[in-house]
Amino acid sequence: MTMTHAVVLIEAERDALSTLGSALADIEGVAEAYSVTGEWDFVAIVRVPDHEQLANVVTGQIGGLSGVARTQTMVAFVAYSRHDIEAMFSIGE
Numbered sequence: 001m002t003m004t005h006a007v008v009l010i011e012a013e014r015d016a017l018s019t020l021g022s023a024l025a026d027i028e029g030v031a032e033a034y035s036v037t038g039e040w041d042f043v044a045i046v047r048v049p050d051h052e053q054l055a056n057v058v059t060g061q062i063g064g065l066s067g068v069a070r071t072q073t074m075v076a077f078v079a080y081s082r083h084d085i086e087a088m089f090s091i092g093e
Helices: 020-025 051-062 082-088
Strands: 004-012 030-035 042-048 068-075
Touching: 004 020, 004 051, 020 030, 020 042, 042 051, 051 068
Parallel strands: none
Antiparallel strands: 004 042, 004 068, 030 042
C-alpha cells in the first residue's frame, strides 16, 4: 500500500507552546511531532493513505487546533530511511 508522506511546519501562538505538541501527536495520521528551534515551533510528520486524507489532517485537524497560527506543508515525493539506504548498498553479508 502506497502512503502519502508530508512534513508540516507549524507556528504556534505563544500561549499554546506548552500544549500543542501533545495535541498534534494525538491526531490520527500524525506519525511524529517535534518541538523545534528556529522560525517554526513544531514539525509534524504525517503519513496517510492518500492526498484527500492529507488535506483533512492538515487543514481540518492541524489547522483547526487552538493555538496554531500558520502551517506550511511539504509533500514528499519519495521516502527514504536509513534502513532502505543500507539495504541498497548491502553486498549480501
